[in-house]
Structure formats: C-alpha cells, structure tokens
Amino acid sequence: MIADLLGGMRAVFVRELLVFWRRSTEVMTALVFFVIVTTLFPLAIGPERRELMLVAPGVLWVAALLATTLSLNHLFASDYQDGSLEQVLMSPYPLSAMVLAKIAAHWVLTGLPLALLSPLLAIQMALPTKAIGTLVGSLLLGTPTLTLIGAVPAALTLGVRGGGVLVSLLVLPLYTPVLIFGAEAVAASAGQGFASVAHLSLLGAFLALALSFAPWASSAALRVSLD
Amino acid sequence: MKLIHKYGAPKRFYDLAGSMVPWLAALTAVLMVVGLYLGLYWAPRDYQQGNAYRIMFIHVPNAWMSMMAYVAMAVLAAAGYIWNMRLADILAKVTAPLGASFTLTALVTGSLWGKPMWGTYWVWDARLTSELILFFLYVGYMALQASIDDPRRAAHASAILAIVGVVNIPIIHYSVYWWHTLHQPASLTLTNQPKIYITMLIPLIMMSLAFMFFYLTMLCVRARSEILWRERNADWVRKLVGSRT
Numbered sequence: 011m012i013a014d015l016l017g018g019m020r021a022v023f024v025r026e027l028l029v030f031w032r033r034s035t036e037v038m039t040a041l042v043f044f045v046i047v048t049t050l051f052p053l054a055i056g057p058e059r060r061e062l063m064l065v066a067p068g069v070l071w072v073a074a075l076l077a078t079t080l081s082l083n084h085l086f087a088s089d090y091q092d093g094s095l096e097q098v099l100m101s102p103y104p105l106s107a108m109v110l111a112k113i114a115a116h117w118v119l120t121g122l123p124l125a126l127l128s129p130l131l132a133i134q135m136a137l138p139t140k141a142i143g144t145l146v147g148s149l150l151l152g153t154p155t156l157t158l159i160g161a162v163p164a165a166l167t168l169g170v171r172g173g174g175v176l177v178s179l180l181v182l183p184l185y186t187p188v189l190i191f192g193a194e195a196v197a198a199s200a201g202q203g204f205a206s207v208a209h210l211s212l213l214g215a216f217l218a219l220a221l222s223f224a225p226w227a228s229s230a231a232l233r234v235s236l237d
Numbered sequence: 238m239k240l241i242h243k244y245g246a247p248k249r250f251y252d253l254a255g256s257m258v259p260w261l262a263a264l265t266a267v268l269m270v271v272g273l274y275l276g277l278y279w280a281p282r283d284y285q286q287g288n289a290y291r292i293m294f295i296h297v298p299n300a301w302m303s304m305m306a307y308v309a310m311a312v313l314a315a316a317g318y319i320w321n322m323r324l325a326d327i328l329a330k331v332t333a334p335l336g337a338s339f340t341l342t343a344l345v346t347g348s349l350w351g352k353p354m355w356g357t358y359w360v361w362d363a364r365l366t367s368e369l370i371l372f373f374l375y376v377g378y379m380a381l382q383a384s385i386d387d388p389r390r391a392a393h394a395s396a397i398l399a400i401v402g403v404v405n406i407p408i409i410h411y412s413v414y415w416w417h418t419l420h421q422p423a424s425l426t427l428t429n430q431p432k433i434y435i436t437m438l439i440p441l442i443m444m445s446l447a448f449m450f451f452y453l454t455m456l457c458v459r460a461r462s463e464i465l466w467r468e469r470n471a472d473w474v475r476k477l478v479g480s481r482t
Contacts, residue, residue, distance in 0.1 A: 187412035
C-alpha cells in the first residue's frame, strides 16, 4: 500500500518535472526576476560597499521571497486549466500526498536553482564571503517553506478574478516569520548579531511545521476550488 | 445543537438580531459615555505622560478587539466550513471589515500616541508591527471574499485562509517580538509599563466592554443586511421589502 502510494507520488513528481522542464520559460522567469531585482538595488542605493553589505541580507531575502511568490501562479494554474488536476483529484491516492509531490517538484525547479544562484548575487551585493554559506543554507531551508505555505493561497485562488495579484496579497503576511529569520541568519553570520545557528534551527522548525500542515491545507483548498 | 438549528435559519436570525439591536446599541452607548467620562475626566493625569496617555482608552480596547475579532472570524468560518452552517459563514464574512477597522483604529491611535511619547508617528515597535501584519491578513481575507462570486465557495475558500492565518498569528507575533528585541533601539518604550492604577483600569475595562458591545451591535446590523442580500429572491424578503415601499 505504502509502496503504491510512493509510486504514485513519484509518478506525479516526475511528470511535474517534465512539464515544467518543457515550459522552461516559466521556470526561468522567477530566476531572472531574482537576478534583476537584486541588481536594481545597488543602482538605487549607490555602489558604496559598506552600505550594500548592510542591506545585502535583507535585499537578497526579499528578492528570493518575491521570486518565489511570482512562481506560485504556475503551481496549479495550468493543470487546472487543462483539467488534469481533476484527474489527480479522482485518483485513488490521498490528495495531500499528490500535492506534496507537486510542491516538491516545483521547489526543485524554482527554489533550488534560486538558492544555488544566490552566491553570485551575494558577491554582487558585497556580502562577506563567510556569510555566503549561511545564505545558501537559509535559502535551502526557507524556500521550501515558502513554496509549501504559498501552495494554499495558490490553490484557493484558482480560477478567481485577478488571481495572480491576489496570491501575493494573501501570501506575503504569512511569509514574515520566514523572512525575519532567514535575513537574520545571514546578517548574523555577516557579523551583525548573534550566531546564525539559532535562526537556522528555527527555519528548520518552520519547514517541519509547514511540511506537516501545508499539503493538507492546500488539498482542502483544491477541493473547494474544484467543487 | 437544536438551538443552533432553530435560530440558524437566516430568517429566524434576522428577526432575533433585529430585536436585539436596540438593546445592544443602548448598552454600547451607555458604556461608551460612562467610560469616556471616567477616562477623560475622572482618571488622574499620568505623572510621566500627562494627559496624552488618555488615548489608551481608545487604543487598547481596539487592539484587543482586533485580535479577538480575528479569532472569532476564524472560529465562525471554521464552523461554517465544517458543519456547512450558512449563518456562521455570514457572521464570519461580516466580522472581517469590523476587525479590519478595529485594527486600523488601533494603528492610527497607536501612532498618534507615539508622537508625544516616542517623538515620531511610527516606530517599528513589535506590537505596532504585528498589528500592521494583522491588518494585511484582514485585507487578504476580504479581498478573497470579494473576488469569488459564489457565496458558498467564497465562504469555504476564505475559511481555509482564516484557519491558516489563525495558526500563523502566534508564530508571526513571536517572530516579530524576537526580531524587535534583536534590533532594540535605545529609545523609550512602553513595554515595561509600570503597573496600572485602579482608577485607570476601571475606565479601560468600561471602554473595552463598550467596544465589545459595539462589535456585537454592528455584527447584528451587518449580518441582517447580508442576510437580506443573500435571500433577496426568497419570499419573506420580497414580502418584507414590498410592505415597506
């Protein structure tokens, strides 16, 4: 039974990867957005390295958060439009497991590259080298939480007027804890506060919490939207 | 449960709420007048803040109500979602704008209070910040409600959002506190307020009760109009409206 379930989840995961891969422009938009936003900040603030260093953790984290929010629209929308989401709903497997597989695939194609790309932008923002490891770590822990939490509003706004903007409105207040501890962890290891371990553990705790609640909540949301 | 079914029917509730509104409104008015009198004249001046502290009698009840209304909204929305109770859906929906206005009042009075105390209208104080985020949560809830036409789907979708929000509020609240203590600027804060005098506490409690009854009054009034709108094609509404015109 469990092997069956895992097989089903793997099928969804692989399918999602394939679909996202074939529509790679959508994946790239979030990444390019991340790069452009962080590039705009030095232009607005000025090239002074000391000033950039001070705002770097916040800027990088806010940009990552916005890029993730932007990508949420692709999570369910196309499957909703072509009707394949209803097929998933009718499958014998629990919907929350299927949703979890979808979210995982989505994260592998948006959050993961974002975290891997971040050292480059960190150098651009004059972040001290010793903080780059923490930046990647905090993004690896934080972006899955962002995608998990964001799946709920993404599911709620399916087929709703102005869905895209609505998602950001619903999701950004819920993102504050992750943003606070993510940016704080990076700032801490850049030498502006306490040790970053505490912040990273809290990010891990958020991830565990979101992992246990979000798939369930977003499958309930999908059921409402597809009713 | 039987009682809920008896008064859960929109028409019954419409009549019941209608007969309660004058009483609730009268109680609100009395409490508000007495509370304001006690707060503005009877309570002594604060030795540190002078008369400026008196804005507390508006600010604190509104801040309390803003949080209580969110919890009430989430509980009502959950009841509507789980047991398919239309009345709970309606009450949750009309609570949202009320809660949002409590939050906005708390924010505005807080920043007006901040001007004489902190010398600026806005500081990133932990409580002000989490109140601001609470306001955004209310706005999101109302936006979701407004963008879905089918009332049942709107109620269920926003119920899920309210439940997710209510789980998140403690996390957001403590994160903001943690964030604030990390960045504590050297300024005068009201976090370590001295113990409150009984002569200040009595008006505060009066005003809190006044705002609570104000909420209940407005809840009845707004729920009545929402019921009329939703049941606009029902016979009893047609009869009611027809007899008035």
